[in-house]
Amino acid sequence: MRPLLFGFLVSILCAAFAFSQEHSTSASLNASSEKLQKELVAKYGDGQRERIGRGLRQVAEFWRPEDGDAAAFEQFVSTNFAGDQATLDTMFNRFENLLEQADGHMHEINRAFRQQADLDLGPILPFDEIFASYDPAAHMLDDFFSNKLAFVVLLNFPLATLDDYLTLGPNWTRRQWAEARLAEYFSKRIPAEVNLGLAQAAAEADEYISQYNIWMYHLVDAQGRRVFPPKLRLLSHWNLRDEIKADYADKENGLVKQRTIQQVMDRIVTQTIPGVVVDNPHVDWNPFTNEVKAAAEKDSDNPAHASDPVTNAAEPSTRYKVLLKTYQASKKADPYSPTAPTLIERRFNEDREIPEKRVQQMLVQVLSSPLVPRVAKLIQSRLGRPLEPFDIWYDGFLPRGAYAPSELDAVVSKRYPTAEAYQKDIPNLLVKLGFSPEKAQYVAANIIVDPARGSGHAMGAEMRTERAHLRTRVEKGGMNYKGFNIAVHEMGHNVEQTFSLNEVDHTLLRGVPNTAFTEALAMMLQGHDLEVLGLSSPDEKSEALRVLNDFWATYEIGGAALVDMAAWHWMYAHPDATAPQLRDATVQIAKEIWNHYYAPVFGKKDVVLLGIYSHMIDSFLYLPDYPIGHMIGFQVEEHMKKTGNIGGEFERMTKEGRVTPDMWMIHATGKPVGPDALLAAAERSLSKLE
Numbered sequence: 001m002r003p004l005l006f007g008f009l010v011s012i013l014c015a016a017f018a019f020s021q022e023h024s025t026s027a028s029l030n031a032s033s034e035k036l037q038k039e040l041v042a043k044y045g046d047g048q049r050e051r052i053g054r055g056l057r058q059v060a061e062f063w064r065p066e067d068g069d070a071a072a073f074e075q076f077v078s079t080n081f082a083g084d085q086a087t088l089d090t091m092f093n094r095f096e097n098l099l100e101q102a103d104g105h106m107h108e109i110n111r112a113f114r115q116q117a118d119l120d121l122g123p124i125l126p127f128d129e130i131f132a133s134y135d136p137a138a139h140m141l142d143d144f145f146s147n148k149l150a151f152v153v154l155l156n157f158p159l160a161t162l163d164d165y166l167t168l169g170p171n172w173t174r175r176q177w178a179e180a181r182l183a184e185y186f187s188k189r190i191p192a193e194v195n196l197g198l199a200q201a202a203a204e205a206d207e208y209i210s211q212y213n214i215w216m217y218h219l220v221d222a223q224g225r226r227v228f229p230p231k232l233r234l235l236s237h238w239n240l241r242d243e244i245k246a247d248y249a250d251k252e253n254g255l256v257k258q259r260t261i262q263q264v265m266d267r268i269v270t271q272t273i274p275g276v277v278v279d280n281p282h283v284d285w286n287p288f289t290n291e292v293k294a295a296a297e298k299d300s301d302n303p304a305h306a307s308d309p310v311t312n313a314a315e316p317s318t319r320y321k322v323l324l325k326t327y328q329a330s331k332k333a334d335p336y337s338p339t340a341p342t343l344i345e346r347r348f349n350e351d352r353e354i355p356e357k358r359v360q361q362m363l364v365q366v367l368s369s370p371l372v373p374r375v376a377k378l379i380q381s382r383l384g385r386p387l388e389p390f391d392i393w394y395d396g397f398l399p400r401g402a403y404a405p406s407e408l409d410a411v412v413s414k415r416y417p418t419a420e421a422y423q424k425d426i427p428n429l430l431v432k433l434g435f436s437p438e439k440a441q442y443v444a445a446n447i448i449v450d451p452a453r454g455s456g457h458a459m460g461a462e463m464r465t466e467r468a469h470l471r472t473r474v475e476k477g478g479m480n481y482k483g484f485n486i487a488v489h490e491m492g493h494n495v496e497q498t499f500s501l502n503e504v505d506h507t508l509l510r511g512v513p514n515t516a517f518t519e520a521l522a523m524m525l526q527g528h529d530l531e532v533l534g535l536s537s538p539d540e541k542s543e544a545l546r547v548l549n550d551f552w553a554t555y556e557i558g559g560a561a562l563v564d565m566a567a568w569h570w571m572y573a574h575p576d577a578t579a580p581q582l583r584d585a586t587v588q589i590a591k592e593i594w595n596h597y598y599a600p601v602f603g604k605k606d607v608v609l610l611g612i613y614s615h616m617i618d619s620f621l622y623l624p625d626y627p628i629g630h631m632i633g634f635q636v637e638e639h640m641k642k643t644g645n646i647g648g649e650f651e652r653m654t655k656e657g658r659v660t661p662d663m664w665m666i667h668a669t670g671k672p673v674g675p676d677a678l679l680a681a682a683e684r685s686l687s688k689l690e
């Protein structure tokens with residue numbers, strides 16, 4: 001008993017001590033700040049008054065008892081305030097250079113540690129996985145606060161809010177932009193235990209989602225019939241959705257399969273799914289009546305869990321318990337993020353840098369577009385039946401290519417028997433894509449091609465002395481067409497990464513506003529892959545079909561994004577909610593958004609399918625990125641079509657670096673981010689096909 005009691009007392013004492021310490025520190029920091037303000041203004045002149053006041057406020061906001069007492073605070077400020085332009089310039093340049101070095105080398109270590117996991121280099125041993133998951137930069141921010149480099153920045157450079165970026169940013173100099181990005185490095189100081197909690201919630205959510213399989217052979221109808229083949233195990237929701245898409249080609253059983261999957265999804269969202277059927281091939285389940293029986297047929301050698309009783313007791317709202325945990329963990333970071341004190345604000349104001357209200361308007365503009373019923377009518381006539389709710393995943397617009405897959409594979413494998421052959425051909429490919437011979441050589445010299453273990457990815461550099469890596473898959477007999485198509489996409493990322501790091505005027509501004517931009521640029525180049533092979537590009541009709549496919553996908557995912565957003569607002573408004581309450585609220589939200597934007601088109605109310613997205617559960621308000629990505633893609637593409645100069649425009653756009661999405665897009669195309677280009681392209685395509 002003694003150690004426990006002792007521990008208990010100590011924890012009480014520490015809490016009391018910490019409280020009085022904190023209390024007295026912040027009170028005396030106020031007094032110190034007033035004193036320092038007077039001293040520094042006297043020393044550097046009235047012109048520095050505003051900078052001094054702001055710097056003192058920013059430092060005091062993040063200063064903790066362990067950083068030192070009031071005397072240490074005073075000592076720190078008077079030593080580190082850069083009161084004249086020459087010192088400030090030196091400080092800025094040094095930080096810019098050294099942070100590039102820190103980020104660049106950390107990234108280099110990370111790349112080396114991941115090499116065995118990422119590249120096709122033989123077996124991955126258990127310790128390789130530890131190397132791969134190690135993050136050498138994990139403690140850097142903590143270190144920079146404890147050695148006070150973070151406070152040097154906070155004392156001398158302004159923290160900006162999204163509002164500042166949007167209203168003042170357009171008139172800033174490039175140096176002012178770079179200063180704001182420098183301060184942004186240190187805009188939050190989240191305690192290690194809060195970050196750990198976030199990582200745990202994310203890992204738990206990931207685990208829950210990654211095991212959520214449905215064994216399709218064990219879905220039975222009232223007559224005990226099975227419509228899916230044995231062993232088919234589909235992960236919710238991606239594989240289930242892709243099965244719905246594939247089933248359009250199954251003229252015999254497609255419709256029955258699609259309706260069955262829709263019913264399964266409904267059960268998942270409402271959590272009326274029997275808990276025992278999740279990832280379990282040992283029970284048969286009729287998703288319409290919800291009846292569960294021991295499996296009458298066996299299609300898996302997985303041992304049955306003796307502890308799983310064959311009952312249709314519903315999954316106990318686990319889906320929403322997991323989501324709620326990600327909210328609770330996120331909320332703990334709120335007090336340490338003064339410029340964006342909710343996860344919602346951090347997502348929109350910091351990660352996306354587009355205000356939530358505008359994202360909402362952009363989504364509503366697509367969802368309520370008069371084009372929606374016109375496209376719906378076209379789908380209906382192509383299907384020859386009235387629409388059903390699962391047709392939000394209609395994929396019948398995708399054109400069948402003019403070339404047989406084997407034909408394409410033959411062309412590609414002959415050209416690229418090895419990864420080196422592709423590497424050598426990069427300058428040639430870039431010239432065909434419209435880059436000047438000099439730029440093509442320059443970019444190619446900054447790309448290293450590696451053989452990927454998976455399908456391929458691009459890994460940019462974080463400092464100018466490093467190069468971008470293109471990871472591509474080359475089979476034994478040479479590259480196949482699918483691999484080539486992906487390689488052109490990844491090469492697009494590498495081109496963007498090279499320009500936006502090496503040609504941008506400040507490395508603090510390296511990169512693009514967010515991932516949607518680099519994806520848009522990569523997909524644009526990928527879309528020209530047949531041309532660079534010397535084959536004919538898609539004709540006008542298949543181009544029009546592709547546009548309608550993207551439009552319909554944006555309409556679908558836009559609704560899911562609205563559900564995601566509304567669910568997070570609901571959680572913030574009900575911080576003490578239970579998982580069943582969150583379940584009921586989410587189901588209600590999904591129905592309302594469906595009833596508003598989809599029911600008039602589909603002729604059916606109260607559908608909950610918009611709540612099925614797995615990333616809504618494990619990705620902390622990520623879904624809006626998808627529809628915004630489609631919109632950005634169309635804006636970039638339309639602009640390229642208009643100017644007809646892909647190489648030159650690509651370089652001009654990406655040299656702008658990481659400003660706000662709107663500023664980047666205005667610079668690139670003359671207009672802020674929005675759905676107009678997508679809607680205009682859909683309108684043109686429709687008039688060609690109707």
Ligand SMILES: [Zn+2]
Nearest residue numbers: 489493519522
């Ligand atoms: Zn990509």
